[in-house]
Every structure is written in C-alpha cells, then in structure tokens.
Amino acid sequence: MSNSELLLARSGRAGQPPAPAPFPARRDGSPTPSRRLAATRRALTNAAMVGPALAAIVLFVLVPIGVAGYLSLTDWDGFSTPDFVGLHNYTKMLGDAEVRSAALNTVIIAGIGTALCNGLGLGLAMLLNGAGRGKALVRGLLFYPYIIGAVIIGFLWSAILGPSGAVNSALTSLGHQPLPFLSDPHWALGSLVFVVVWSILGVNVVLYLAGLQTIPESLLEAARVDGATPWQTFRTVYLPLLAPSITVNIVLVLVQLLRVYDQVLALTNGGPAGTTETVAFQILSSSFRRYDLGYGSAESIALMIVVGVLATAITLLRSRSEKAVQS
Amino acid sequence: VTTAGLTATKGSIAEGATGSSVGRPRRSLTRAAKTIALAPFVIVMIVPLYLLVVNAFKSNDDIAVRPFSAEPKLLSGSHLWAVVTSPDYNLLAAIGLTTFFVVVVNVLSLLLSGPAAYVIARGSGIRNRLLLLVFLVGLFIPTQALVIPVIYVLRYLGLMGTIPGFLLYETTLTLPVSMFLYVGYIASIPRELDEAAQLDGAGRVRTFWTVIFPLMKPVVVTAIILHTIGVWTDFVTPQIILGPGSGLYTVMTGVYAAIGLHTTDLSIVYPNLLLAVTPVLVFFVLMQKRIVGGLTAGATKG
Numbered sequence: 001m002s003n004s005e006l007l008l009a010r011s012g013r014a015g016q017p018p019a020p021a022p023f024p025a026r027r028d029g030s031p032t033p034s035r036r037l038a039a040t041r042r043a044l045t046n047a048a049m050v051g052p053a054l055a056a057i058v059l060f061v062l063v064p065i066g067v068a069g070y071l072s073l074t075d076w077d078g079f080s081t082p083d084f085v086g087l088h089n090y091t092k093m094l095g096d097a098e099v100r101s102a103a104l105n106t107v108i109i110a111g112i113g114t115a116l117c118n119g120l121g122l123g124l125a126m127l128l129n130g131a132g133r134g135k136a137l138v139r140g141l142l143f144y145p146y147i148i149g150a151v152i153i154g155f156l157w158s159a160i161l162g163p164s165g166a167v168n169s170a171l172t173s174l175g176h177q178p179l180p181f182l183s184d185p186h187w188a189l190g191s192l193v194f195v196v197v198w199s200i201l202g203v204n205v206v207l208y209l210a211g212l213q214t215i216p217e218s219l220l221e222a223a224r225v226d227g228a229t230p231w232q233t234f235r236t237v238y239l240p241l242l243a244p245s246i247t248v249n250i251v252l253v254l255v256q257l258l259r260v261y262d263q264v265l266a267l268t269n270g271g272p273a274g275t276t277e278t279v280a281f282q283i284l285s286s287s288f289r290r291y292d293l294g295y296g297s298a299e300s301i302a303l304m305i306v307v308g309v310l311a312t313a314i315t316l317l318r319s320r321s322e323k324a325v326q327s
Numbered sequence: 328v329t330t331a332g333l334t335a336t337k338g339s340i341a342e343g344a345t346g347s348s349v350g351r352p353r354r355s356l357t358r359a360a361k362t363i364a365l366a367p368f369v370i371v372m373i374v375p376l377y378l379l380v381v382n383a384f385k386s387n388d389d390i391a392v393r394p395f396s397a398e399p400k401l402l403s404g405s406h407l408w409a410v411v412t413s414p415d416y417n418l419l420a421a422i423g424l425t426t427f428f429v430v431v432v433n434v435l436s437l438l439l440s441g442p443a444a445y446v447i448a449r450g451s452g453i454r455n456r457l458l459l460l461v462f463l464v465g466l467f468i469p470t471q472a473l474v475i476p477v478i479y480v481l482r483y484l485g486l487m488g489t490i491p492g493f494l495l496y497e498t499t500l501t502l503p504v505s506m507f508l509y510v511g512y513i514a515s516i517p518r519e520l521d522e523a524a525q526l527d528g529a530g531r532v533r534t535f536w537t538v539i540f541p542l543m544k545p546v547v548v549t550a551i552i553l554h555t556i557g558v559w560t561d562f563v564t565p566q567i568i569l570g571p572g573s574g575l576y577t578v579m580t581g582v583y584a585a586i587g588l589h590t591t592d593l594s595i596v597y598p599n600l601l602l603a604v605t606p607v608l609v610f611f612v613l614m615q616k617r618i619v620g621g622l623t624a625g626a627t628k629g
Contacts, residue, residue: 045531046450049442050458053502056439060499061465064476071476078478124368127361138365140615141372147611147618148604149560151579155586156375159382159596166378166394198371203622210623259469262562266583280471284563293475300472311467 065304071297078293089298098274099299102282109193109278110257116197117253118246121204126238128205129212139209143202150199154266157195158182161267185275188268192276196263200256204249211245212238247318251311258307279303383407383601387594410598413585418602421581428565428577429558431494433551436501441543444509445535449521459510465503474567481568490575493568497561501554508624512546513539549621552614559607578603 072089074082093099124142128135145153160166161181168178181191215238223233261280264270270277270285277285279299287296382390384402393401411418443462447455477496478487486492516539524534540547562579569575576584582603586596611618 042531046446049446049532049535053439053443053506054458054461056495056499057462057465057502059480060477060496061468061473062461064473064480065468067476067479068472071479076479124365127365138369139619140611141369143615143619144372144376144608144611146622147556147560147607149562149579149607151560151562151583152600152603155582155596156379156600159593159600160375160378164391164591164593166382166390169391169394206619206622255467255469259471261471265562266586280469283471284474284567287475288567293478296475300469300475303469303472307469307472308467 068297068300068304071294072301074294074297075292076294076297077291078288079291082294085294089295092295093298093302098277099279099282101275102277102279105189105276106258106260106278106280108189109196109260110254112193113196113200113257114250114253116193117201117204118249120197121201121249122208122242122246124201124205125208125212126234129209139202139205141202142205145199146203150262151266153195153199154263157191157198158267161191182268183272185272188272188276192264192267195267196257196260199263200253204253207249207252208242208245211242215241243318243321247315250318251314254314255307255311258310259303379597379601379604382593382597385594385597387592390593390597406594407598407602410585410595410602415585416576416581418578418581418599421576421578422606424575425559425577425579428494428497429555432498432501432558433554435494435498436505436550436554437547439498440502440505440509441540442532442535444506445513445539446531447506448510448513449518459506462503462506465500466507470500471563474563478567487568488570488573490569493565496568497558497564500561500564501550501557504553505550508546508550509543512543516542546624548617549624552618552621555610556607556618578606 071082073084073086075085075088076082128139158165162168163178163180163183165181167181171178180187182188219237219241220233223237228236259280260278261284264276264278264281265285268276270281280303283296283299283303287293287299378394381397381402382394383406384404385406386401386403389396389401447459481487481492481496484492486495520538520542521534524538529537559577560579561577562583565575565577566580566583569577569580571580571584582599585599
C-alpha cells in the first residue's frame with residue numbers, strides 16, 4: 001500500500017482519487033468482447049516486449065547452434081556452398097593427434113587452473129577479509145587483470161617471459177642460464193597455466209570475499225568460545241557455509257578455462273610447434289588457417305557438449321552436497 | 328589445501344611465539360604472518376604493471392639489458408609517440424570506435440532486455456520459465472564455439488563484416504547476463520507499483536519505463552559495468568566479424584595487429600600495451616567499488 005502511495009506521490013497525483021480500473025475485474029462470468037480484446041491486447045504487448053530480445057537470442061545463439069550441427073556434417077571452407085560429408089569430421093576428429101593434444105592441454109589447463117584459482121582464491125579471501133586500506137589495495141591489485149583484456153595480458157607476459165624478456169634478462173645478469181619459459185613445450189604449458197591463473201584469480205578472491213560476508217559472526221564467536229582451532233573453524237564453519245560460493249566459483253572458472261583462447265594466442269601462439277594449442281585455439285586459428293570450417297564446427301559441437309555436461313553435472317552434484325550439509 | 332596450510336602456519340607461528348593465547352604480541356604476529364603470506368602475490372601482481380609502465384619509455388636495447396631500471400636518462404616519450412602515430416593502426420581511432428561500440432551495445436542491450444525481463448518477471452507458469460531458460464542457455468555457450476556458425480548466419484543476412492552485424496551479435500552476447508540480473512531484480516519489486524500505474528491508465532510499456540525502470544538503477548549499473556568490460560576486452564568477435572582487412576580496429580584487435588607483427592621489438596610492444604590499458608585502468612580506479620560490487624552481484628544473484 002505504502003508503495004503505491006509513494007508512486008502516486010511521485011507522479012504528482014497524491015491527492016486525486018484513483019482512476020477507475022480500465023478492465024473489468026477478473027473471474028466474473030463468461031468473457032465479454034471487451035475483456036477478450038483486452039486479453040489479446042495484453043498478449044500482443046507482451047509479445048512486442050519480449051520479441052526483439054528473443055529474436056536476437058534465437059538468431060544469434062540458438063540458430064547458430066543448429067547451424068554448427070549442420071556445418072559439422074559438411075566440408076564448408078567459409079566461402080563456397082557446403083557439401084555434405086556425413087560423420088566424416090567426427091570420425092576424423094577421434095583419430096586426430098592434434099585434437100587429442102589440444103584436448104589434453106585444455107584438460108590440464110582447466111583442471112590445474114580450477115584447482116589453483118579456487119584454492120588460492122579462497123585462501124587469499126580469508127586473508128583479505130575485513131576492513132583496512134592495505135587489504136582494499138591488495139584486493140584491487142589482484143583484480144586489475146580482469147579488466148585489461150586477455151590479449152593484453154598474453155602479450156605482456158610474453159614480453160616478460162620471452163627469451164629476451166625481463167625475467168631472463170634478470171637471470172642472465174645474476175649469472176644464471178636463461179629459462180625456456182615459452183620455448184620448451186612443458187615450460188610453455190606451465191607458463192600458460194600460470195598466466196591464466198594470474199589473470200582470473202582476482203575474480204575468485206572477490207567472489208569468495210562476498211561469500212565470507214554471509215557467514216554470521218555468531219557462529220565464529222561460538223567456535224571461538226568452544227576453543228576450536230583455526231583449522232577446525234575452517235572445516236566446520238567456513239567450508240560448509242561457503243558451499244554455494246564454491247559451486248559458483250568452480251563452474252565459472254571451469255567454463256572460462258575450457259574455452260581459453262586469447263591468452264594462448266598472445267602468449268605462445270599455440271607454440272612451440274603447436275604443443276600449447278587448446279581446443280578453442282584449434283577451432284579458431286586452425287580451422288581459419290586451413291579453411292576447414294566444417295571440421296571446426298565439429299570441434300565446436302564437441303566443446304559445447306563437454307562444457308554443457310560438465311557445468312550441469314557440477315551444479316547438480318554440488319547442490320546435492322549443499323543440501324546434505326544443510327540437513 | 329592452501330588455505331588450510333596458511334591457516335595452520337598462521338596459528339602455529341602465533342602459538343609458538345607467545346606461548347599464551349592472550350595479548351597483543353599474538354595479534355601482531357598473526358598480522359605479520361598474513362603479510363608474509365600475501366607478499367609473493369603482491370609482488371607477482373605489481374611487477375608486471377611496473378615493467379609495463381617503465382619499459383614503455385625505453386629503447387629496445389635498454390629493455391633487453393636493464394628491464395627493471397627506471398633511471399631517468401633511459402626514459403623518453405618518443406616510443407609512445409611512435410605508437411600514437413603508428414601506420415599499423417590508429418590508436419586514438421580504435422579507442423574512439425571501441426567506446427562507440429561499448430555505448431551502442433549497452434543502449435541496445437538495455438532496450439532489448441529491459442522490457443523482456445519485465446514481462447518474464449511479472450509472468451508466471453511454465454511458458455515464462457522456459458522463456459527465461461532460453462536466454463540463460465547463452466551463459467554456458469562458449470563464444471569461441473559459436474563464432475563459426477555465426478559467420479554463416481551473418482553472411483546469410485548480408486551483415487558479415489559490417490558494423491551493424493557486429494553490434495547485433497555483440498549485443499546478443501550481453502542478453503543472457505542482463506536477463507539473469509534484471510528478471511531477479513524486477514521480481515523483488517512489489518507488483519502493487521504496476522497495478523497503481525495501471526490504475527492511472529498507463530500501459531505495460533509505459534509502466535515499465537516510467538515506474539519500474541527508475542527503480543532498477545543499481546542493477547542497470549551492474550549490467551553496464553559488466554558489458555563495458557566484456558565489449559572492451561572482447562577480441563574474438565571483432566577480429567572475426569569485422570575482420571583484419573576491414574581497417575576497423577578495436578583496442579584489442581588493434582594491439583594484436585600492431586604487436587602480432589613485431590613481438591620481438593619490445594619498444595613497440597610495451598608502449599602499445601600501456602596505451603591500451605590506460606583508459607581501463609583509469610575507469611577501474613574511478614569505479615573500483617562498483618565494478619567489484621557489480622561482478623559479485625552478477626555471479627551470485629539468483
């Protein structure tokens with residue numbers, strides 16, 4: 001009631017009596033022509049309000065998913081008319097060593113990256129929880145990579161870790177051998193994981209900090225009174241109450257890392273010799289370089305399925321464990 | 328695991344040093360342990376930023392030999408100037424174009440998702456839930472996997488390689504997040520407001536824009552911040568839809584065009600990167616609280 005008064009006051013009609021309802025009240029007898037007209041008008045207005053947004057999603061998300069399915073059965077080169085080739089792209093994909101290596105790299109990056117971002121993110125959030133200028137400054141420092149762009153981050157670290165980069169220059173001047181951060185396959189994959197974690201860790205810290213705000217002070221006080229050790233408090237108070245935050249963070253990082261592309265392009269360009277290519281890198285760089293977009297579409301479909309299944313599975317599993325904790 | 332380690336270390340250092348559980352020494356020791364645990368992270372975050380700023384003013388040889396030095400005699404603004412006047416791409420034009428894209432995408436996104444979110448939030452039943460689900464599917468579709476079929480669709484519409492085509496697709500990419508945020512927020516606004524407006528004779532569209540929309544300011548700011556960062560940092564969409572041959576560069580594709588060719592010449596790399604991050608870092612410093620708040624809301628609401 002007070003809300004509508006507020007509204008009336010706002011529109012400058014506070015003193016006037018409310019205007020009569022434009023439509024007769026619902027639930028009385030059979031529909032009159034004017035009521036049916038009003039219902040139709042309402043439905044049309046609704047359609048006009050949802051329509052444009054729905055059209056955009058259908059045209060640029062749903063239709064493309066279907067188109068990807070169709071193109072994955074063709075040999076489309078990006079220009080000419082696609083020719084139907086059946087399941088050829090999929091069978092080829094199963095035996096393709098490059099795809100296997102890209103899939104393995106993606107699994108390594110996503111697996112280690114998700115573990116590190118969540119472990120370190122939660123740890124840092126615990127350390128940075130609370131007021132204080134120093135803490136706010138560190139939070140800002142951890143967060144800035146999120147807004148400067150993955151391509152920029154990739155180039156920046158390639159300038160720092162490259163053969164003549166800052167780190168190797170420092171190592172040489174200290175009498176050390178330079179390290180092959182980007183030129184040895186294993187080092188390069190490690191560098192990639194490091195850079196990816198470096199660039200999104202701040203987001204996890206911020207999200208875990210938000211989760212920590214939801215923990216009631218009374219529970220921490222109770223743990224203190226009971227003489228719980230920090231580890232016990234963490235296990236019995238923090239961890240169960242942070243369960244929803246943990247789910248959100250795992251899904252977010254995983255979905256992001258399974259499609260990692262920009263950092264790879266700018267940091268290693270998939271090298272040395274294609275050893276750090278990811279699935280997204282294969283889809284974009286490789287299919288455009290080879291003009292084999294039908295094959296790229298098959299890889300796209302595979303990636304969409306993996307991401308969709310994993311995101312759904314984790315959400316379901318975690319929500320079950322969240323419920324188990326609550327009961 | 329890490330947290331456990333840190334917490335355990337924190338506890339044992341404090342315990343061992345004081346012997347008793349009371350008093351200030353324990354507290355300041357805990358604080359010291361925290362600072363020591365944070366130090367490596369602070370260093371790893373600051374050093375790249377420092378190198379980025381300092382080396383943007385140095386010659387290629389000085390960057391290679393003394394990357395950490397900030398001696399005034401090594402520094403000169405000529406490398407930055409060379410990038411501003413570079414023939415590879417027009418940096419100022421790229422900043423202007425990207426800003427234009429950011430503004431148009433935000434306006435279009437709001438015009439499309441606002442009314443749609445209102446109808447879905449006020450409706451009930453399975454049809455509305457399904458409708459919302461259609462929008463939310465977009466949250467989990469990897470854009471890199473979508474781009475090839477989108478080329479096909481845009482080519483069919485005659486919009487491939489055009490600014491309208493790019494803007495339409497980029498706007499669509501913002502809709503899932505907008506819908507997610509707006510539907511949740513509008514659902515928390517009492518329906519009496521709508522009814523009162525309708526008693527005043529306002530239609531659905533007017534009710535939304537004049538009554539509901541003004542109340543949505545916090546969530547609209549959140550969406551604008553997320554989309555601004557999203558459009559500014561997007562590399563794949565402009566690179567592929569506008570294409571490197573079009574001469575239309577955003578900051579990201581422009582930096583890629585300039586650096587992709589010269590990665591060995593660090594006196595071109597660093598100034599390009601510095602100029603590309605300066606506008607967003609200014610935005611970040613000014614808006615830090617809202618950015619962090621917006622991101623949190625974006626990931627946890629609903």
